[in-house]
């Protein structure tokens with residue numbers, strides 16, 4: 001039996017039942033999931049592939065798993081799309097992207113293998129074309145190998161192609177390292193998806209922002225250009241870049257003719273404990289939507305009896321406001337709102353709970369309108385034993401997440417702090433919970449914090465605490 005057939009049979013025989021997976025977040029049917037790959041629209045359906053190892057909840061020789069969705073909220077498992085079954089990808093089908101073409105749905109991915117000596121890893125860019133279910137690797141693979149690279153650029157760290165089309169032809173950004181092992185993003189151009197030319201270094205880490213730059217994406221947004229990448233091995237700076245491997249964006253201007261990207265300051269896409277390798281796609285209605293892997297490479301945990309690991313964030317709609325990328329949960333989520341509970345102008349002094357404001361599959365917005373306090377916190381997924389706490393510290397102007405008591409029985413990072421965006425008016429905190437995760441959108445998407453929790457589902461309460469006094473408004477929906 002070939003490797004793909006084996007994976008498909010395995011996932012069919014071992015699929016985790018829906019009750020044991022998040023309700024509206026993309027997860028693998030069994031085994032391990034990392035980066036989102038090939039986020040794209042093909043024949044009017046949204047497809048999401050992902051880094052996948054079906055046989056264990058640990059990273060292994062990478063396959064591409066496959067999901068589709070009509071609404072970015074409910075995901076349908078499709079059979080695994082790619083398996084490492086060719087000489088050029090025998091050590092893994094690493095991350096990449098997808099695009100609709102006249103001859104089918106094209107997947108561009110990184111093939112990982114070793115050179116003839118068997119000692120050196122080689123990464124090349126490869127193409128598979130299919131009908132939305134079955135994909136065939138083309139005979140000409142790899143379509144981009146090390147021979148196209150300038151002297152000195154790494155052949156071992158050359159991965160994660162993101163492809164797009166313009167009227168000039170095809171374009172592709174790929175993560176890379178220069179001769180000093182500094183991260184950079186390379187641009188390629190192609191008249192079709194098989195014949196490519198090296199164009200330039202689109203961006204470079206300047207020896208400062210981590211090492212290898214993984215998982216690039218490059219697109220236009222509200223008249224600006226945005227480069228996304230995920231640098232490995234970052235050093236923390238103030239409240240920024242604490243996750244070791246981080247997903248960043250640069251907002252800038254792209255001079256197409258001279259192929260120069262004038263990039264602004266690096267900014268974190270997410271300030272939670274679990275976020276990496278974000279990728280975007282453009283929907284037919286023009287929205288640019290981003291999805292990330294909601295897990296940290298270094299600090300993660302699953303309960304012992306759980307046979308899947310890794311999930312995606314809720315997709316986010318992107319826009320630009322005041323020189324920043326704004327991220328909002330996809331509007332489709334509101335279609336699944338039910339059982340509305342509202343709380344109007346209530347004072348919180350000390351501890352407080354509100355009738356009906358609880359749950360683990362919910363969308364809850366809390367507006368802290370005014371008040372005099374130093375600290376205000378919200379405990380979610382709480383019962384007598386467990387909680388995950390979000391603390392607003394007004395004096396320091398920071399927000400802190402603490403999941404120490406979320407049922408985490410391994411020594412992994414539990415606390416993260418981030419500077420709060422400045423706001424004259426009310427502070428708006430929108431929490432989206434889906435069994436095993438909490439995503440917080442601050443002030444209509446100015447800042448996001450995504451974090452995984454494996455707290456037993458019996459912990460449903462939400463508790464408010466104010467050291468001083470505050471006035472809150474709350475709107476809560478179950479999602480179903």
Ligand code: FRU
Nearest residue numbers: 035051062094095159214277
């Ligand atoms: C990022 C990454 C990619 C690579 C993939 C392997 O998380 O390291 O660069 O393609 O994961 O699974």
